[in-house]
Amino acid sequence: MENQKNNSNLKAIIAILAVLLVGSLVYIFKMTSDAKALQTELTTTKTDKASVMKDLEELKATYDAAIAENTSMSDELIAEREKVVNLMKELEKSKGDAASLRKYRSQYFALESKMKALVAENDQLKKDNQVLTTQRDSTVMVLGEAQKYNEVLVGQNEELSRTVEKASKLNITNLQTAAYKLRSSGKQVETERARRADVLKISFVINENAVAKPGERTYYVQVIDSKNNVLGEKKTEAFGDKSLTYSFLTTINYENKPVQVTQDLPGENFEKGTYFVNVFDKAELVSKASFTLK
Template identity: 75%
Template sequence: MENQQNNSSLKAIIAVLAVLLVGSLVYIFKMSSDAEVVQTELKTTVSEKDSVMKDLQTLKATYDAAIAENTTMSDELIQERDKIVTLMDDLNKSKGDAASMAKYKTQFFALQSNMKVLMAENDGLKKQNTVLTTQRDSTVMVLGESKKFNEVLVGQNDELSKTVEKGSKLTILNTKTSAYKLKGSGKQIETDKASRADILKISFTIAENQIAKSGDKTYYVQVIDSKNNVLGDKKVATFGDKTLSYSFDTTVKYENKTVNISEDLPGKNFEKGTYFINVFDKDELVSKTSFSLR
């Protein structure tokens, strides 16, 4: 009877121990399962965080490339790019729990949607700029060709003007000077002796020129003796910053036809030697000659 009681107690103890063992095993299994779940959730969260960060980096790179193109939308693109940078900073600081990751994903999708709209607008602007650039280049090329053509025309006109100006200048020909003795009767006898000379007769011809300007023409005649004295009136004419000492001037009405001019320069005690005669149109020397008295 006593042995039966001992056996019953032993069986009860074994049963209790078996229950406790099973409970322990169940608890250990549950704890292991929970740990694996937590570890899996952590891995999943970290993976999601990395994925969202990569997506944000891709968005930022897209904006950086668009901003570098320097379109008229650059300010808007910079603002959106800065929002992405701010979100990346927040994501770096976050613990990466499921709630926060859901929030970051939502913000990412909103930024991605905005980017698609802005990129479409930016592409449209680039195409417009390409068209405008092509039109501008064409215009610049046409203007460049027109400028070159105008420069050629201006050059030709300048050359033509110079040719016309040169051709319209009057030519002085046959400038001559002789000394004469004046008789009481008024008759003039040519002489080459200084002691007999009473007047010097200076003559020259204005050649015909159909393209020259007609009207009154004045010439200044300068007669210089062998001692470098200016004979005659010894008047002085001023042309800008230049002055001219001359013996006499003569004015004729020029009508584009040949004109012969002859003027007498009276004097006394003419010097022996060589005389120089210069004819000026204002301050420009247009003819010269010389002669000698003995």
């Protein structure tokens, strides 16, 4: 009887120990499983945080590249890039739990969508600018060719104007001068003696020129004696930066036909020697001759 009782007690103790062992094993298994699950969650969370950060860095790099192109959208691109930078700073400081990562991931998708729209618009602007640049270059080239053509025309016109101006100049020919003595009867008698001379008669011919413009023409006649004195009126006329002292002037009405000009230059006590006669069209010398009085 006693032995049966001891056996019963032993079995009860063994049963209790078995239950405790099973409970311990179950607890240990659960703890191990929870630890693994926690480790897995932490690892996953860390990986997700790094993934979001990487996506944000790529987003920022895309904005940097677009901003570097310096288009008209640069200000808007810079503002959006700042949002990405601020989100990266917030993510860096966060604990990285699942809820916050979902929030950051959601914000990233919103920023990515905005970035795609802005970059597409920026690319279109670049294409438009390229087209405008090509059109501008083409226009500049056309204008350059037109300018060259105009310069050629201007040069030709200037050359033509110079040719016409040159062709329209009136030629003075047959410039002659003779000394005369006035008799009491009024008759003029030609002389070569200085002491007998009372007047110098100067004549020249303005030739026909069909190209020249009709109208009044004035010529300045300068007579210089052997002592380099200007005879006659001795008036001085300025033509720009040039001046001319002349003996007399004569004005004729030119009608594209030859004109004979003759005018007397009175004087007294004419010097012996060589005289010089010059005819000027304003400041331009157009004819010259000389004669001698004995």
